[in-house]
Amino acid sequence: MTKEVKVLGTGCANCQTTLQLVEQVASDQGADIDLQKVEDIGDIMSYGVMSTPGVVVDGEVVHAGGVPDRKKVSEWLAG
Numbered sequence: 001m002t003k004e005v006k007v008l009g010t011g012c013a014n015c016q017t018t019l020q021l022v023e024q025v026a027s028d029q030g031a032d033i034d035l036q037k038v039e040d041i042g043d044i045m046s047y048g049v050m051s052t053p054g055v056v057v058d059g060e061v062v063h064a065g066g067v068p069d070r071k072k073v074s075e076w077l078a079g
Contacts, residue, residue, distance in 0.1 A: 003077060006036045008044045008054035008064075015053040017067050022055070022077075025070060031077040 005022055009015025019037060026033045038044060038056075047056060051065035057076045 002032045002034050004034045004036070004056075004058050005076075006038050006056040008038045008047060008049050008056065009052035010039055010041065010044075012052065014067050018053040018055065021067065021070065022073055025073045026077055029074065029077055033077065 005026075007015060007019045007022060009018070015037075019035070022033070022035060025031070026035070044052065044054065047054060047061050049061060049064045053063075053067065054061060054065075055063040055068060055073075055076070062076055063072065
């Protein structure tokens with residue numbers, strides 16, 4: 001089943017790094033994901049995320065503020 005993953009952020013370096021990290025881990029694991037970049041501040045706020053980057057997996061905010069570590073990303077995509 002495809003996981004819907006959204007990286008929330010206005011395009012800062014950490015947001016780009018997070019996006020690339022999610023892509024890399026998904027590729028390494030062979031995970032089927034629908035990866036979206038959300039840059040609209042209104043959309044980001046609608047998730048209640050105040051510090052970016054934020055990560056949303058299947059509608060649930062799993063991370064906010066700073067680049068997540070690879071192990072965490074791996075758990076989200078496996079779980």
